[in-house]
Amino acid sequence: xxxxxxxxxxxxxxxxxxxxxxxQAGFEFEKLLEAADGxxxxxxxxxxxxxxxxxxxxxxxxxxIEFLRQKNADGQIKGIPVVMITxxxxxxxxxxxxxxxxxxxxxxxxxxxxxQEVLGKFL
Amino acid sequence: MDLAxxxxxxxxxxxxxxxxxxxxxxxxxxxxxxxFKDSVSGLVGLAGNYRGMLxxxxxxxxxxxxxxxxxxxxxxxxxxxxxxAIGELANMLAGSxxxxxxxxxxxxxxxxxxxxxxxxYEVECLSDSDGAIVPFNIDEGEFLVECYLQxx
Numbered sequence: 545x546x547x548x549x550x551x552x553x554x555x556x557x558x559x560x561x562x563x564x565x566x567x568q569a570g571f572e573f574e575k576l577l578e579a580a581d582g583x584x585x586x587x588x589x590x591x592x593x594x595x596x597x598x599x600x601x602x603x604x605x606x607x608x609i610e611f612l613r614q615k616n617a618d619g620q621i622k623g624i625p626v627v628m629i630t631x632x633x634x635x636x637x638x639x640x641x642x643x644x645x646x647x648x649x650x651x652x653x654x655x656x657x658x659x660q661e662v663l664g665k666f667l
Numbered sequence: 668m669d670l671a672x673x674x675x676x677x678x679x680x681x682x683x684x685x686x687x688x689x690x691x692x693x694x695x696x697x698x699x700x701x702x703f704k705d706s707v708s709g710l711v712g713l714a715g716n717y718r719g720m721l722x723x724x725x726x727x728x729x730x731x732x733x734x735x736x737x738x739x740x741x742x743x744x745x746x747x748x749x750x751x752a753i754g755e756l757a758n759m760l761a762g763s764x765x766x767x768x769x770x771x772x773x774x775x776x777x778x779x780x781x782x783x784x785x786x787x788y789e790v791e792c793l794s795d796s797d798g799a800i801v802p803f804n805i806d807e808g809e810f811l812v813e814c815y816l817q818x819x
Contacts, residue, residue, distance in 0.1 A: 557752040604779050631762020652759045653684035
């Protein structure tokens with residue numbers, strides 16, 4: 545049985561790159577879901593149980609920080625781990641994400657080895 | 668702050684990590700042209716303690732090649748995938764330059780990236796800001812990365 549993973553990024557290119565990096569890192573999936581922003585991610589999570597969410601921070605409609613806040617406020621999905629994949633590494637925005645319960649961070653640009661190192665703890 | 672070095676280091680890291688390609692920087696340009704032909708440009712606005720923009724300008728053929736490498740598929744026209752890929756390159760470049768400019772990122776925000784393309788278009792920048800334009804060469808051709816910043 546593989547994992548169910550939700551990738552949240554407004555860039556279709558980046559969603560494809562993240563998915564490919566996960567495969568190159570050796571992870572197998574039962575289902576790979578995608579959402580283009582935080583609001584769309586919440587809608588996916590309302591109908592699907594996933595093992596982990598990989599989310600960008602800087603997105604239109606609903607950014608990754610607000611997504612974390614709203615996820616935390618929903619008891620049904622509060623416990624799903626979220627790893628931030630973002631250009632914002634090392635910044636105050638990233639620290640805010642970690643304070644809101646993000647369990648890890650991957651800085652863009654990244655390699656499959658870096659993805660494996662962070663996600664290996666959760667998948 | 669050596670903005671040209673920030674651009675050079677960030678671009679080389681991104682191309683190496685994400686495209687397994689070597690982006691070779693050339694001597695920064697001393698003047699810029701507002702006009703770009705048969706190209707795709709990715710743009711990210713910066714606001715806060717600094718305001719300005721980071722942009723990458725890529726000729727169509729090079730942009731299609733970069734997108735093809737990103738997506739592992741043939742790309743034969745300038746479409747939404749190409750504009751999305753070049754916009755995401757600008758986003759990663761802006762994030763890396765932001766990290767180099769500020770230790771914590773406090774007071775500097777990135778806008779959502781955008782991309783434009785066309786047979787001929789203009790990209791203007793703040794006329795009284797400090798900036799750098801760095802040409803790069805990859806196996807498929809050349810492209811430019813530029814960043815302009817002004818203290819708010």
